[in-house]
Each structure stands twice: as C-alpha cells, then as structure tokens.
Amino acid sequence: MMQAITLICRQLLGNDHVQGSRNKIEPAIQAMQDEPGINWSVAALASLCGYHPVHFTKLFKHEMGVTPKHFIIRERIKRAKLALLQGEKLELIAERFGFKSLHYFSYQFKQETGLTPTEFRMNGRFGEDG
Incomplete structure (x- = not known):
C-alpha cells in the first residue's frame, strides 16, 4: 500500500526520469547537509525519499558518484x-x-x-x- 502511495505521489509531483534522479534523492541530501552530526542509516535516508535501501543506494551512487556513507x-x-x-x-x-x-x-x-x-x-x- 505504501509503495502505491509513494508511486502516486511521485507521479503527481512530476518526479520522473526527465527531471533527473538528483530530485529523487534531494530529501536525503538535504537531511545530511542540515544535520551532519546525526548517525544516518541508509534505511532512514531511503525512507525520506520513499525508496527501498538497496535501490536508494544505487540511485544515490549513480547520481552523486559516491555512496551515502561517503557523502x-x-x-x-x-x-x-x-x-x-x-x-x-x-x-x-x-x-x-x-x-x-x-x-x-x-x-x-x-x-x-x-x-x-x-x-x-x-x-x-x-x-x-x-
């Protein structure tokens, strides 16, 4: 159910591949920049963006060139x-x-x-x- 809601929200907000994957991971980037002292887990960052941790990590690495941990x-x-x-x-x-x-x-x-x-x-x- 949650995946369906996430998918619908993404479509309504226009977060498709045309806008680039940076927009898809922006909530995680913003969180890490705003609060670098927090011990962020990949699961927590992925949740901010509405993704499974494995998919989020691949997307993040593809877009940023480094893993979330290195970022x-x-x-x-x-x-x-x-x-x-x-x-x-x-x-x-x-x-x-x-x-x-x-x-x-x-x-x-x-x-x-x-x-x-x-x-x-x-x-x-x-x-x-x-």
Whole structure:
C-alpha cells in the first residue's frame, strides 16, 4: 500500500526520469547537509525519499558518484575544516559531527584531505574544493 502511495505521489509531483534522479534523492541530501552530526542509516535516508535501501543506494551512487556513507563523511569534513580554522578543540569537533572517536575523525579527515586535522589547522587554509 505504501509503495502505491509513494508511486502516486511521485507521479503527481512530476518526479520522473526527465527531471533527473538528483530530485529523487534531494530529501536525503538535504537531511545530511542540515544535520551532519546525526548517525544516518541508509534505511532512514531511503525512507525520506520513499525508496527501498538497496535501490536508494544505487540511485544515490549513480547520481552523486559516491555512496551515502561517503557523502555524509564529506559533509562532516567540510564543516570540520571551518571549525578547525576557528580554533575549536578536536575532541569537540569529532563529537559534534558524529565521529565515534577522535582517532576515527582524524583517520577520515586525512583520507579526505591528505592532511591530519592538526596539519590542516596549521596550514590555515582550505583545499581546492573548500
């Protein structure tokens, strides 16, 4: 029943393939950007868009080029960069943006930027993609 309602709503709203799949995943993108510190599950994000988690993940990866998990990590790192430049403590940044530990935050930060959070702060600048 819920799938039928979702399908009807999509058709009424005009969310078909002509508008592009970005519109179909926009509620999830918006949620992750608005609240990057939440531990979003794929099921919760898929539910926001009215999809099964497997289909949502495929659609998301096709449209964004990364998985939902990688997207949220990127969003968190973007915000962490600004917090670092504003002098916030690493522990508080890690906690605020949903990283399980300072070590995991530092690891993900280095994977994404090529620098540790401390190196980034010492350089005092954003990378090419901000």
